[in-house]
Each structure stands twice: as structure tokens, then as C-alpha cells.
Amino acid sequence: FETPDQGKARLLTHWEQLDYGVQFTSSRKFFTISPIILTGGIIPPVAQQLHKENIQRIVQEALYTSGISPSELSAIATTIKPGLALSLGVGLSFSLQLVDQLKKPFIPIHHMEAHALTIRLTNEVDFPFLVLLVSGGHCLLALVRGVSDFLLLGKSLDIAPGDMLDKVARRLSLIKHPECSTMSGGKAIEYLAKQGNRFHFDINPPMQHAKNCNFSFSGLQHVVDKIIMQKEKEEGIEKGQILSSAADIAAAVQHTTACHIAKRTHRAILFCKQRGLLSQSNAVLVVSGGVASNLYIRRALEIVTNATQCTLLCPPPRLCTDNGIMIAWNGIERLRAGLGILHNVEGIRYEPKYIV
Ligand code: ATP
Ligand code: FE
Numbered sequence: 001f002e003t004p005d006q007g008k009a010r011l012l013t014h015w016e017q018l019d020y021g022v023q024f025t026s027s028r029k030f031f032t033i034s035p036i037i038l039t040g041g042i043i044p045p046v047a048q049q050l051h052k053e054n055i056q057r058i059v060q061e062a063l064y065t066s067g068i069s070p071s072e073l074s075a076i077a078t079t080i081k082p083g084l085a086l087s088l089g090v091g092l093s094f095s096l097q098l099v100d101q102l103k104k105p106f107i108p109i110h111h112m113e114a115h116a117l118t119i120r121l122t123n124e125v126d127f128p129f130l131v132l133l134v135s136g137g138h139c140l141l142a143l144v145r146g147v148s149d150f151l152l153l154g155k156s157l158d159i160a161p162g163d164m165l166d167k168v169a170r171r172l173s174l175i176k177h178p179e180c181s182t183m184s185g186g187k188a189i190e191y192l193a194k195q196g197n198r199f200h201f202d203i204n205p206p207m208q209h210a211k212n213c214n215f216s217f218s219g220l221q222h223v224v225d226k227i228i229m230q231k232e233k234e235e236g237i238e239k240g241q242i243l244s245s246a247a248d249i250a251a252a253v254q255h256t257t258a259c260h261i262a263k264r265t266h267r268a269i270l271f272c273k274q275r276g277l278l279s280q281s282n283a284v285l286v287v288s289g290g291v292a293s294n295l296y297i298r299r300a301l302e303i304v305t306n307a308t309q310c311t312l313l314c315p316p317p318r319l320c321t322d323n324g325i326m327i328a329w330n331g332i333e334r335l336r337a338g339l340g341i342l343h344n345v346e347g348i349r350y351e352p353k354y355i356v
Contacts, residue, residue, distance in 0.1 A: 048086035055094050062324070070102050075341060077107040077331025079114070082137075099345055106342045107331045111322075114330040116144050118315045119286045121329045125313065130272060132265055132301070135289030135321075136162030136186075139215045141268045143277055144286075147337045151277075153268045154213025161257055162291045164217035165189050168224050168253050172246050189250045190294050196247030198255040201227055205260040213268040215260065224253050258300035266304045273308070283310045290321045 063070060078095040079088060099106045116131040128145045130153075139156035159167075166185030174180050180188035203223055206216045231243050243249070269285065272278035285305050291297060292314055305312040319326060334340050 042084065044084050044086045047084060048090055051087050051090035055090060058324075059094070059098075070098070073102065073104055075105040075107050075331060075335055076102075077109050077327055077334070079111045079327050080108040081110060083111055096345055106345050107334050107340055108342065109327050109330045109334075111327075112138060112140065113148070113150065114326040115288050116142065116150065116286070117147065117330055117333055118288060118319050118326040119313055120333065121325070122315055122319065123313055125284055125286070128278060129284040129286055130265075130268060130278060130310075131286045131288070132261070132268075132292075133289045134161050134261060134287070134291035134297075136160055136166060136291075138289065139217070141213050141265060143272060147333045148339045153271065154215065154264060156215040156217060158216055158218035159221070160291075161215070161217050161261065162186050162289070164221045165253070165257065165291070167221055168249075171225060171228055172249065173240050173242055174246070176240075177242055177246070184290070186291055186294060189254055190296065192247045192250035193254040193296065194251075196249070196251030198248070198251035200245065200248040201252035203227075203252050203256045205256050205263060207260070207264075213264050213271065215264055217257070217260075220253070220256060220260070224249065227252075254294070254296050258294075258297045261297055262300040262304050265301060266308065269304065269308045269310055278310075281309065283308075285310050285312050287312065287314050288320045292320050293317045 076095045076099050078091050080092060081088065095106065098104070112133060115133050115135075119125050119129075119131075127149075128143055131142050131144050133140050133142075137160055139160040140152060141154040143151040143153060145151060162185075169175075169185030169188045174183075174185070174188040174192065177188070177192070180191050183191060203220065206219050207214065227249060228243065231245050231249070232239060232241075235243055235245070237243065265285065269278070269283065273280055273283065285301070287298070287301055298312075298314065302312055304310075314320060
């Protein structure tokens with residue numbers, strides 16, 4: 001890859017060295033940086049290759065750390081959708097080989113259901129509860145009625161909030177910002193927003209009059225794009241340089257994102273309570289996904305849950321973002337409920353689409 005300062009980048013394939021990071025050298029400095037910021041997104045064949053190179057060792061390490069022998073496993077649970085087909089294929093073919101070798105049942109897992117149920121690993125939460133999943137790839141509100149019973153109340157009609165924040169961060173060239181160059185786009189926006197004034201730019205939250213619980217973030221992204229273009233003209237700087245008003249723009253986009261997410265969630269809580277789908281007195285809202293680690297957005301959701309007598313729960317940050325523990329936990333939930341356990345995996349070999 002060409003790096004921003006024209007140094008040569010090399011993808012490290014050894015997990016321990018850099019946690020999937022990219023290391024690159026230039027004549028001036030040597031540093032590490034998230035591959036997502038560097039390349040502008042995940043490159044599917046590269047991700048596939050890294051999965052292939054690491055999966056065996058990761059599974060062995062997990063077994064070694066847990067002190068459980070392969071024969072003691074109850075079942076093998078693996079994500080089958082949604083996600084990057086190339087990466088999912090690596091996980092699926094590897095686990096089907098294990099299923100074959102160890103003669104264990106196989107439990108196909110839906111990635112978003114796993115996100116939604118993670119909270120039951122860390123907290124005592126009974127069904128039903130409301131879940132808001134906000135990440136780089138997804139944005140949805142659902143009522144979780146059981147291990148395998150989800151009522152989708154709303155979703156993004158275009159891009160996810162994390163994707164929008166990543167695009168704004170890239171457009172603001174935050175990778176060149178001395179304080180946030182190694183952060184994900186969303187985290188960089190949160191960091192910079194603390195130094196900015198959200199009142200300097202007035203951006204209307206999207207879908208203010210829509211009578212549903214859907215979301216939209218691409219309009220917001222275009223509005224912010226226009227503001228950045230205008231500011232570049234005013235400040236007389238080239239695209240790719242950092243604006244002096246970058247912190248104010250970050251604060252405004254974070255505020256508008258928080259308002260939009262909070263308002264749609266408020267509608268969903270009121271809808272569920274009015275229809276008797278959630279308890280009036282002890283309803284729970286679970287928020288998860290990478291964007292849920294944003295404290296400003298959490299604060300906005302706290303205001304909503306306080307006003308509607310709901311309890312707001314978030315899994316710890318390491319379980320909010322993508323992780324293997326939540327997949328294993330979903331497997332345990334399904335095992336306990338006797339749901340979706342396959343004893344015959346004939347015909348689903350290497351083809352995720354055949355399972356669902
Ligand atoms: P999915 O789980 O939908 O496949 P994903 O791979 O993007 O998506 P996550 O790790 O849950 O998974 O989320 C990453 C996203 O979260 C990125 O878009 C990132 O910018 C965003 N993000 C991370 N930290 C913050 C933060 N503090 N504030 C806002 N957004 C954040
Ligand atoms: Fe995820």
C-alpha cells in the first residue's frame with residue numbers, strides 16, 4: 001500500500017506482533033496504524049488471507065487458555081452471516097473440519113443476534129428487552145423476545161453511523177492529526193469533538209418527521225461534506241489538510257448523530273410500551289456495537305431511558321465490538337434452549353448461503 005507519506009506499507013500477518021495492524025516505515029518515522037484508517041476500509045482478500053493464516057493458532061490458543069480439551073467441547077458455534085463472505089468462509093470451513101474430526105454438533109450463528117444477546121453473559125437480563133446495535137456495518141433496533149425470537153423495529157435505510165463517522169473522519173484527514181492518527185474514525189471524531197463547539201454549525205437531525213424507527217446517515221454525511229468544502233474555501237486550504245474548524249465540525253456531527261439515534265430509540269421505547277411489548281416499569285434498553293462506546297451518544301441515550309423509566313445497559317467495550325466470545329455465548333444460549341443445533345452438516349460444506 002502507498003502510505004500517506006509515500007512510505008511502503010507491509011501487512012503483518014503475525015497476530016501477536018500488531019493485533020492485525022499495519023506497520024510501515026518512512027525515512028522520517030516508524031509507527032503502527034490501524035489498517036482500516038490506512039486503506040479506507042477492509043480489503044476482503046487481505047482479510048481472508050489473514051483469517052487463513054491465524055485461525056488454527058487462535059483456536060488452539062483459546063483451547064489451551066481455557067484448559068478444555070477438544071473432546072470436552074459440547075458443540076462448535078460459528079458465525080455464518082452477515083459479514084464478508086470471504087472471511088466467513090474461512091471460519092465456516094475450518095469449523096466444519098473440526099465438526100467432522102471431533103464428531104460434535106454444529107451451531108450456525110447470526111452475527112447480529114450474537115451482538116444482541118451478549119448482555120446476558122455479563123448481566124442478568126430477561127426477555128423481552130430492546131436492543132440498539134450501532135456499528136460500522138449495522139444500525140438496527142430490535143425487540144429481543146427470546147434466544148431466536150427477534151422483532152426488527154427499525155434499521156438504517158442507507159449507511160451505518162460508524163461508516164458515516166469513518167467517512168467524515170477521512171474527509172477531515174484526521175489520519176494526519178497528531179493526536180488521533182491511530183484511532184478509528186468514530187473514536188477520532190469523539191476525541192476531537194471534546195475540543196470543539198457543537199453550536200458553530202447547525203445541522204438538522206435526519207428523518208425528523210418520519211413516523212417509524214428507521215435511521216439514515218448518508219444525508220448527514222453529504223451535509224457535512226458540503227460544510228467541509230465551504231470551510232476549505234474560506235480558510236483557503238487544499239483538500240487533505242486539516243481545517244482549523246475540524247473540532248467544531250466533529251462536535252456538530254457527533255451531536256447530530258447522537259440526537260438522531262436517541263430520537264429513533266425514544267420512538268421505539270414508546271411504541272413497545274404502548275403496545276405492551278415491553279414492561280412499563282422495568283424495561284431494559286441494551287446498546288452495543290463499536291459506536292456504542294461513544295460516551296456522548298451514551299449520554300443522549302441515558303436522557304431517553306431516564307425519561308421513559310428504562311434501564312440502559314451496555315456490555316463492556318471489548319464485548320461491544322466484534323469478538324469471538326459473543327459467538328460462543330450465543331452457541332451456549334442455543335444449546336440451553338435446544339435451538340438450531342445441527343447434527344448433520346452434509347451439504348452445507350463451505351457454503352454459508354446453504355445454511356439459512
Ligand atoms: P459490524 O459489527 O456491523 O460488522 P464493524 O466491523 O464496524 O461492524 P465494530 O467493531 O462493532 O464493528 O464497530 C466499529 C465502528 O465503530 C467503526 O465505524 C468505528 O469508527 C466506530 N467507533 C469506534 N469507536 C467509536 C467511538 N468512540 N465513537 C463513535 N464511533 C466509534
Ligand atoms: Fe459486529
